[in-house]
Amino acid sequence: MSVGIRHDDLRRRNRAMVIAAVRRAGQPSRTEIAATTGLSHSTISAISSDLIGEGILTESKPSEAGSLKRGRPQVGLSLNPEAAAVMTVVLSLNFLSVAVIDYAGQVISEEQRRLDTLTMSRDALIGECTAIVRRRLEDPDLDVRSIARIALAIQGITDTRSRAMLWSPITPHTDIAFADILEDEFGIPATMENDCNMMAIALRWRDPDRYRDDFIAILLSHGIGMGLVLKGELFTGTHSSGGEFGHMIHQPKGALCRCGRRGCVEAYAGNYAIWRNARQLGEDAEPVADVSDADMRALATAARERDGPEREAYRKAGEALGYGLGSLFALIDPAPVAMVGVSAAAFDLIEPALREAIAQTAGGQHSKSISFDTEPNELPLIREGCAMRALTFVDQEIFAPGVQARAGLVGKNVA
Amino acid sequence: MSVGIRHDDLRRRNRAMVIAAVRRAGQPSRTEIAATTGLSHSTISAISSDLIGEGILTESKPSEAGSLKRGRPQVGLSLNPEAAAVMTVVLSLNFLSVAVIDYAGQVISEEQRRLDTLTMSRDALIGECTAIVRRRLEDPDLDVRSIARIALAIQGITDTRSRAMLWSPITPHTDIAFADILEDEFGIPATMENDCNMMAIALRWRDPDRYRDDFIAILLSHGIGMGLVLKGELFTGTHSSGGEFGHMIHQPKGALCRCGRRGCVEAYAGNYAIWRNARQLGEDAEPVADVSDADMRALATAARERDGPEREAYRKAGEALGYGLGSLFALIDPAPVAMVGVSAAAFDLIEPALREAIAQTAGGQHSKSISFDTEPNELPLIREGCAMRALTFVDQEIFAPGVQARAGLVGKNVA
DNA sequence: AGTATTTTTTCGAGGCTCGAAAAAATAGGG
DNA sequence: CCCTATTTTTTCGAGCCTCGAAAAAATACT
Numbered sequence: 049m050s051v052g053i054r055h056d057d058l059r060r061r062n063r064a065m066v067i068a069a070v071r072r073a074g075q076p077s078r079t080e081i082a083a084t085t086g087l088s089h090s091t092i093s094a095i096s097s098d099l100i101g102e103g104i105l106t107e108s109k110p111s112e113a114g115s116l117k118r119g120r121p122q123v124g125l126s127l128n129p130e131a132a133a134v135m136t137v138v139l140s141l142n143f144l145s146v147a148v149i150d151y152a153g154q155v156i157s158e159e160q161r162r163l164d165t166l167t168m169s170r171d172a173l174i175g176e177c178t179a180i181v182r183r184r185l186e187d188p189d190l191d192v193r194s195i196a197r198i199a200l201a202i203q204g205i206t207d208t209r210s211r212a213m214l215w216s217p218i219t220p221h222t223d224i225a226f227a228d229i230l231e232d233e234f235g236i237p238a239t240m241e242n243d244c245n246m247m248a249i250a251l252r253w254r255d256p257d258r259y260r261d262d263f264i265a266i267l268l269s270h271g272i273g274m275g276l277v278l279k280g281e282l283f284t285g286t287h288s289s290g291g292e293f294g295h296m297i298h299q300p301k302g303a304l305c306r307c308g309r310r311g312c313v314e315a316y317a318g319n320y321a322i323w324r325n326a327r328q329l330g331e332d333a334e335p336v337a338d339v340s341d342a343d344m345r346a347l348a349t350a351a352r353e354r355d356g357p358e359r360e361a362y363r364k365a366g367e368a369l370g371y372g373l374g375s376l377f378a379l380i381d382p383a384p385v386a387m388v389g390v391s392a393a394a395f396d397l398i399e400p401a402l403r404e405a406i407a408q409t410a411g412g413q414h415s416k417s418i419s420f421d422t423e424p425n426e427l428p429l430i431r432e433g434c435a436m437r438a439l440t441f442v443d444q445e446i447f448a449p450g451v452q453a454r455a456g457l458v459g460k461n462v463a
Numbered sequence: 464m465s466v467g468i469r470h471d472d473l474r475r476r477n478r479a480m481v482i483a484a485v486r487r488a489g490q491p492s493r494t495e496i497a498a499t500t501g502l503s504h505s506t507i508s509a510i511s512s513d514l515i516g517e518g519i520l521t522e523s524k525p526s527e528a529g530s531l532k533r534g535r536p537q538v539g540l541s542l543n544p545e546a547a548a549v550m551t552v553v554l555s556l557n558f559l560s561v562a563v564i565d566y567a568g569q570v571i572s573e574e575q576r577r578l579d580t581l582t583m584s585r586d587a588l589i590g591e592c593t594a595i596v597r598r599r600l601e602d603p604d605l606d607v608r609s610i611a612r613i614a615l616a617i618q619g620i621t622d623t624r625s626r627a628m629l630w631s632p633i634t635p636h637t638d639i640a641f642a643d644i645l646e647d648e649f650g651i652p653a654t655m656e657n658d659c660n661m662m663a664i665a666l667r668w669r670d671p672d673r674y675r676d677d678f679i680a681i682l683l684s685h686g687i688g689m690g691l692v693l694k695g696e697l698f699t700g701t702h703s704s705g706g707e708f709g710h711m712i713h714q715p716k717g718a719l720c721r722c723g724r725r726g727c728v729e730a731y732a733g734n735y736a737i738w739r740n741a742r743q744l745g746e747d748a749e750p751v752a753d754v755s756d757a758d759m760r761a762l763a764t765a766a767r768e769r770d771g772p773e774r775e776a777y778r779k780a781g782e783a784l785g786y787g788l789g790s791l792f793a794l795i796d797p798a799p800v801a802m803v804g805v806s807a808a809a810f811d812l813i814e815p816a817l818r819e820a821i822a823q824t825a826g827g828q829h830s831k832s833i834s835f836d837t838e839p840n841e842l843p844l845i846r847e848g849c850a851m852r853a854l855t856f857v858d859q860e861i862f863a864p865g866v867q868a869r870a871g872l873v874g875k876n877v878a
Numbered sequence: 879a880g881t882a883t884t885t886t887t888t889c890g891a892g893g894c895t896c897g898a899a900a901a902a903a904t905a906g907g908g
Numbered sequence: 909c910c911c912t913a914t915t916t917t918t919t920c921g922a923g924c925c926t927c928g929a930a931a932a933a934a935t936a937c938t
Contacts, residue, residue: 052477052502053468055926058894062467079916087467088896093918119915120903262701278701285796286677286693295825296790299715300782309823367715375711375790381700408724410710470895473925494885503927508887534884535934880938887932894925901918907911 059095062087064448066095067104070125071443072256075108077122096125104131104151104447127152130194132446134438135184135236137177137200138430140243141165141218141270141338145427146180148190149435151442157187166337170221177226178233185234196446198238199438200226201246201430203273206289210239214288217271217306239441242289243267245282246433247426248275251386253436258421262383264376266293266369267426268391268398270338271306272314278380294318296375298368303331316368317398319344319391325361326351341390348394362397369398370405370412377411382418388429392422474510477502479863481510482519485540486858487671490523492537511540519546519566519862542567545609547861549853550599550651552592552615553845555658556580556633556685556753560842561595563605564850566857572602581752585636592641593648600649611861613653614853615641616661616845618688621704625654629703632686632721654856657704658682660697661848662841663690666801668851673836677798679791681708681784682841683806683813685753686721687729693795709733711790713783718746731783732813734759734806740776741766756805763809777812784813785820785827792826797833803844807837 062085069081076084082092099105108124129152137146142165147158163176177200185195204216212225230238248265251258261280267273272294276283284290294314295307302311306320315321320335326347351358373385387395399420406412423429477500484496491499497507514520523539544567552561557580562573578591592615600610619631627640645653663680666673676695682688687709691698699705709729710722717726721735730736735750741762766773788800802810814835821827838844 052480052500052506052926053473054502055473055893058468058470058473058925062895065467077916085467087469089917090897090919091467091895094895097918117915118905118913120901120917122916285794286798287796290794290796292793292825295793297786297793297824300713300786300820300823307825309825311823312825371712371715376794378707378710378712379700379705379791379794381702381705383701405715408715408726409712410707410722410724410727467895470924473894477926492885504886505888505928506926509926512887532884533882533936535886535932537885882937883935885932885934888930890927890929892925892927894923896921896923898921899919901916903914903916905912905914907913908909 060448062091063095063099064444066092066099067127067443067447068440070105070127071439075124075126077124079122081125099447100125102447103128129154132196132442133190133194134435134442135181135195135198136431136434136438137181137198137230138243138427138434139165139177139200139202139218140427140430141203143427144176144180145431146184147431147435148184148187148195149439151439153435153439157184157190159184165218166220168219170219170224173219173221174224174226174229178230181230181234195236196442197438198230198234198236199241199246199434199441200230200238201241201243201434202226203243203269203271205292206240206242208284208287208289210241212240237441239437241434241437242273242275242284242291243426243430244273244275244291245284245289246275246431246437247386247388247429248277248282248433249436250429250431250433252277253432258384259386262380264373264383264385266385266387267389268317268319268387268395269389269426270319272318272369276380293372293376296372298371304333304335306335313368313372317365317372317391322347322361322365322391325364326358328357344390345393348391348397351394351397359397362394363401365391366398366401366403367405370402371409373402374406374409374411377406377418378409379411382411382414384419384421386421386423388423388426390424393424395420395422475863477506478510478514479859481507481514482542482858482862483855485520485542486854490539490541492539494537496540514862515540517862518543544569547611547857548605548609549850549857550596550610550613551846551849551853552596552613552645553658553842553849554580554592554615554617554633555842555845556618558842559591559595560846561599562846562850563599563602563610564854566854568850568854572599572605574599580633581635583634585634585639588634588636589639589641589644593645596645596649610651611857612853613645613649613651614656614661614849614856615645615653616656616658616849617641618658618684618686620707621655621657623699623702623704625656628655652856654852656849656852657688657690657699657706658841658845659688659690659706660699660704661690661846661852662801662803662844663692663697663848664851665844665846665848667692668847673799674801677795679788679798679800681800681802682804683732683734683802683810684804684841685734687733687784691795708787708791711787713786719748719750721750728783728787732780732787732806737762737776737780737806740779741773743772759805760808763806763812766809766812774812777809778816780806781813781816781818782820785817786824788817789821789824789826792821792833793824794826797826797829799834799836801836801838803838803841805839808839810835810837 065085078092082089105125106128108126129150131151133150145160148156202213205214211227215222227238227240244267265275274291274293276291295312297311298313299311303315305312305315319339323339407415480500493507497504520540521543523541544565546566548565560575563571617628620629626642630637642653642655659682680690689706689708691706710727712726713728714726718730720727720730734754738754822830
């Protein structure tokens with residue numbers, strides 16, 4: 049249950065804190081770090097001296113701009129790009145992409161590949177993933193030994209321990225323990241992450257002012273996904289990656305959802321649902337497997353041009369999202385929302401109905417003040433999030449290694 | 464943002480840990496504490512010696528039962544009842560109750576009082592609360608100086624910082640900063656808690672095996688409330704006490720809710736909703752102010768006797784609760800549920816429809832394994848929860864006082 | 879009464895952070 | 909060009925804290 053703090057944990061945690069401060073701030077001086085962490089100058093000096101000695105941090109030239117001050121100039125500390133490297137693997141519908149990223153966060157090498165994820169066999173899918181990773185590892189420019197961690201993201205449900213994909217819309221196969229597979233194959237620690245959670249992490253790094261302690265990232269794509277950060281931590285379910293916003297019930301016994309159930313938010317707001325409604329196929333029509341981005345854009349254009357079934361389809365999507373958000377907000381209170389994915393580009397068509405619906409709910413009490421941001425392209429976000437996820441793992445578990453993980457401290461997500 | 468750990472925090476945290484271990488275990492020996500906290504025997508010995516010296520813990524006679532072991536017998540440590548005392552104030556519909564509790568958790572003194580909360584003026588309501596507290600404080604048997612904290616619970620929405628009631632069904636008045644009012648009046652630190660959160664805390668103390676890290680307490684009363692513990696911590700909204708399960712939307716544009724909106728879960732499952740449906744008044748009928756427990760029991764009896772509108776009313780309640788839980792479970796994964804309140808006594812009437820509905824949802828994937836427990840009487844639970852809340856505050860903030868609360872450490876709820 | 883066993887305390891060692899003072903590095907002024 | 913004021917960084921001793929090992933305490937068994 050609860051566990052005491054041992055003396056040796058102290059240094060470990062404070063080391064992690066210093067590394068985190070440098071990762072966040074970019075090039076902070078020792079003095080700045082002392083200020084943000086609340087530790088004394090002596091401590092910061094000692095820790096950063098260690099970290100520099102170990103090749104984790106480097107001293108960079110004093111920041112040029114502010115050299116009009118008197119006194120000894122500050123020396124910036126920055127992450128040593130060569131301290132380590134991580135790999136990200138993003139598996140989405142018909143698309144596989146991998147990148148190698150240095151310790152400072154720069155992409156060193158990448159590869160992308162189309163494949164037919166829906167029809168591939170289980171082994172073929174796993175094979176493609178290991179093969180693409182192997183090709184990157186065998187890249188002659190790359191020092192393989194420096195790859196400290198692999199983070200793999202997939203659309204769908206993963207388990208809380210970040211080991212396996214439990215279910216995904218991009219493949220009929222279930223329960224693939226990707227993290228274990230990659231670990232066994234390459235001997236590199238790996239984790240399996242949910243795509244929307246990675247989006248949330250990326251948003252936080254991109255715009256920490258807007259996306260700080262509490263916010264929501266919603267993926268408006270073929271399906272509807274969500275990444276949720278609450279009180280500064282990534283929120284996951286207790287068993288699975290959780291946050292299945294798309295499968296909250298909007299309308300009991302309502303429209304047929306891709307998941308086989310009825311009335312889910314997704315069954316009104318997913319691309320296939322918008323498509324189905326725009327084509328007036330009826331709510332019982334079997335969801336189509338995929339709608340191309342081009343088709344969705346055409347739908348949006350049509351909806352903007354005339355008041356017809358297309359516009360009504362987006363209105364319904366907005367209504368479902370609005371009631372869903374309203375129920376969510378009843379539980380967690382309103383927070384900034386980022387709408388990500390193709391249909392985020394059509395948010396102008398969705399927003400009016402969404403706001404009207406949310407105003408009908410308990411969570412929408414201050415519906416005017418709830419702010420939405422849109423980002424049509426989810427892939428770069430997912431990749432960035434994966435990279436930061438893997439890098440912070442290295443920060444914490446390799447460069448600030450502690451006593452062997454002890455009960456009560458394990459499984460805390462840091463967004 | 465993130466903050467370093469200072470050397471002096473160490474002792475403070477480990478002290479708190481030892482106190483917590485004693486409060487949980489009852490009469491643990493030093494050896495047991497060392498085992499559960501992971502700290503060394505020397506450390507536990509030193510800390511407990513301090514705590515005994517300060518009068519916080521006492522040594523109790525070795526536990527009798529297990530005296531068949533060889534070796535030096537264990538000396539049990541227990542909380543010194545006289546170390547401090549706390550007061551709980553529970554304000555519910557037409558009822559005010561207060562109790563004084565010693566440091567070991569025993570009730571020393573209590574008082575209860577009926578009043579007409581719905582019609583009272585704001586000042587009268589506040590006045591009743593301060594008066595009843597004052598009467599307890601002036602109790603000649605009581606050493607006033609030892610009251611270290613007051614925890615006040617109310618049905619309704621409170622703010623995250625536990626200072627004020629924002630809205631409550633028991634009174635038309637809003638935004639009453641009860642915690643500040645009591646603090647100013649008596650100079651004793653006070654907090655304002657949500658009733659369902661206190662229920663959750665109490666359940667955890669009562670049955671830590673069933674209610675450990677993740678569980679849900681649902682109040683089935685005139686309104687529907689929820690207390691939620693996730694990953695071992697009380698879950699609250701980001702601004703308010705949150706967890707307004709009763710106001711998740713079950714049916715867009717559906718039945719009229721007491722909150723003025725439409726289609727909330729409560730508008731189908733609250734006592735007034737069951738009453739309204741049983742009387743076949745229609746979904747637009749204005750919610751009645753109160754239904755007596757006796758009337759609700761009569762309703763349940765009628766529903767058990769014949770298949771009529773009463774039974775249908777309970778079925779509708781079950782359906783709304785089921786879909787609501789399904790949506791909730793989509794977000795957080797299934798967890799054990801405790802149904803508390805008058806209508807929990809009619810859970811046999813509610814359960815079939817509830818299970819059927821939940822099986823239609825994403826969160827109900829393993830609906831058979833979701834287990835429900837019932838507890839018809841909410842008041843004792845709320846009182847117990849309040850007491851434990853106040854006592855753990857004393858444990859942590861008075862008997863293990865730290866550096867002045869620093870950013871990042873504040874606002875963590877410990878259930 | 880003596881031995882084995884278990885719990886608790888004692889004691890010295892090693893680490894960590896802190897505050898104060900010293901050292902280092904620069905800008906400004908005469 | 910040198911000296912002083914200023915700011916950052918390092919150094920050093922002090923004070924705590926936890927730990928492991930050994931000692932002390934308290935009981936059951938033989």
